[in-house]
Amino acid sequence: MAPRDDAVVPSSLPGLKYPTYRDDALKSGVLWLKGKQADDGTEGLWRVHDDLYDVSSFVDKHPGGAEWLQLTKGTDITEAFEAHHINPKVEVLLKKFHVRKATTARNSPYSFREDGFYKTLKRRARDVLGDNYSGASWRSILIADGFVAATLLLAVQAAATGSYHLATAAGIFLCYTTIAAHNFFHQKNNFRMYYFDLSLMSSRDWRISHAISHHLYPNTVLDLEISLFEPIFVWRPISKNFIQKYASWIYAPLIYALVFFMEFSKKFRLFVHGHLKYPQKRDFIPLVIPACMYVFGGSSLVDTVLMWLWIVMIGSFLFASIGYNAGHHHPDIFHDGDAPRVDRDWGLGQLDAVRDRKWVSSNLLLVLTNFGNHALHHMFPTVDHDKLYALKGVFQQTCREFGEDFQLAGVWECIQGQFLQLARVKPHARAPK
Structure with a gap:
């Protein structure tokens, strides 16, 4: 309501x-x-x-x-x-x-x-990438497949030995699998995009909430990732009570651990309320991990389910910890409510709502597990993360020509800034430019 x-x-x-x-x-x-x-x-x-x-x-x-x-x-x-x-x-x-x-x-x-920031950058990107730029690189494929294999092997071994240490490791790799799969669901249909569904979340729903909503309208009222957890987390600079501003710093870790489960329960509620008529095949993909644990791990059904839930919880906590602190929320970053810039070129709007972290963008493994090369990914979301490296030169050139000083941020700066943003209630009266 x-x-x-x-x-x-x-x-x-x-x-x-x-x-x-x-x-x-x-x-x-x-x-x-x-x-x-x-x-x-x-x-x-x-x-x-x-x-x-x-x-x-x-x-x-x-x-x-x-x-x-x-x-x-x-x-x-x-x-x-x-x-x-x-x-x-x-x-x-x-x-x-x-x-x-x-x-x-x-x-x-x-x-x-046509003479604006984004269209200029896009013409230059085509000159670099050519017309045959679709699809993933072999390095992105190898990393994503490796994460899935590690997740399943660790989960089965954890079930076989009853080791929650191994289950924790499986949860970490489940998180990395999920983030790496995000690279693939942005692209044309491919089976690796369904790796995302192993987490209990839905690649279909995230194509909407992330690719179509968040990516295209970041930090605005049309960004579903902003509104999704309101009033638990309120990043917009609007009136907030004490709990929203400061207690959220305390309960954030608990919410992080429940994100995967909350997303799964949402699918249930959508069916109950008639918004979804029937399940898709991908909705059963989350059962792959517990099925492998039960069949090949040899543990009882109850022990298997309990350990699987632990794996999902660990994956959820790490995924949310990385995602919510990946460079969109900081008091210096535009959030709807702040004064917008006069030139509302779409590409400039992206720059206003994102920060890249220094070390995260240093190599492909970190990029695929920590939402690296964030600004370029927002500009060209369907381009494989590995291929974005080729665009850094034209991106920097275009920023200079349009007078944009796009600064890299530190990881801790983004984490600290995200919590400071939760406490911010006063909109910026001065536009980014």
Whole structure:
């Protein structure tokens, strides 16, 4: 149920409506999409910039997989279209499905001017990557597969020996598997994206909450990852009580340990409330780990389940500890409520809402386990993390040309800043630029 009208703090970004269902008790990707369909007014079509398109006949032919278009039907996909496609040939193809001009303004604060920061960077990225940039590198594949193997082997050995030390190690590798899988669910459909579902969370729901919501509208009222845990964690600079500001520093570790379980229970509630009609095959993937433990570990069913729950809890705690402190929350970072910059180029909006951590981006293993190369990943989310290294030169060049001094942050600085942001209630009156 939505809060009273006087409790709603509207967006500080001009042109962005406070989302329908944002404050619903059952916060999920499914409801976020329903709200966006209601707010974007695209008449059941797909909107890109100021035009409406009907790509129904193209859904099953989409090179990235049908799911992306199935999920976004009836919404404005401008940000997703721009960020997910580097090759301009896609724009030519899109024209074949044109229906008519839109009659309403976009429900978005962002622009994509040809001479703006993002479009300039994207042209340069294409010059570096070429047109054949899709898919993962062999190094990303090797690391992700290695994490899955380590998780299963450690889990089975833990069950066989009754060792909770080995179970803890399995939980650590489950976390790394989940974060590495995030690299793959951003890309075209591939079986490695389902590694994410081993955690109890849903790769489908996270394609919405993370790839379509958070990545495209970071730290705004449209960012589902901001609203997902409100009022437990409130990162927006709005009125908060003492518990939200300071007690959250104490109970945060407990919430971290429960995130995987909370995400799983949400799937249950979505079925109960009729928002999901039937389970998908991927919903049964979490059972792979306990099944392997039971079959090959030789422990009793009760012991297997208890140890598996411990593995999931360890994985959840580490995943949330890394994710919530990965460079989006700090008093110096823009959060909806703060004064926005005058130039609302989408790429500049990304820079305002993210910080890269110094040592985390130093090698691919750290990048794949700690959400490294964060700014570049937000600019080009469908590009494999390993291939983003090739874009650092043009990224720095474009930042210099547009007068952007993008500073790297320390890991501890981001952790400390995240808790300081939870306590911040006063919006910044001065825009980033």
